[in-house]
Amino acid sequence: MLSKKYRFHSRGGVRYTYQNGKTIRGSKISLVFADNSRNKQRYAVVVSKKILKSAVGRNRIRRRVYEVIRLELPKIQKPVDCIFIIYSKEILSIDFKEIQKNIRDLLKEANIL
Numbered sequence: 857m858l859s860k861k862y863r864f865h866s867r868g869g870v871r872y873t874y875q876n877g878k879t880i881r882g883s884k885i886s887l888v889f890a891d892n893s894r895n896k897q898r899y900a901v902v903v904s905k906k907i908l909k910s911a912v913g914r915n916r917i918r919r920r921v922y923e924v925i926r927l928e929l930p931k932i933q934k935p936v937d938c939i940f941i942i943y944s945k946e947i948l949s950i951d952f953k954e955i956q957k958n959i960r961d962l963l964k965e966a967n968i969l
């Protein structure tokens with residue numbers, strides 16, 4: 857699980873990232889990212905109720921994505937705010953390695969990795 861110091865703590869930071877960030881869309885996941893001046897990294901994972909009605913399923917998707925972020929964290933050196941938006945419930949059933957590949961591809965395309 858990703859530690860608390862790498863997560864957003866208020867809606868203001870999320871709102872700022874949505875308004876001023878750039879968006880990259882993948883096959884099942886979208887990434888909104890923006891540089892920040894706080895010299896630290898912050899991440900969020902958004903899974904809408906439209907994607908999956910069950911809170912258990914949404915939380916499981918969130919935990920899987922946070923775990924991928926935690927594993928990729930040592931490779932990221934830039935202070936950046938990232939929001940991963942999940943728009944396919946297939947993330948729940950696909951292999952962990954494929955989720956990792958999708959997220960790594962998004963981060964490379966954004967020049968974060």
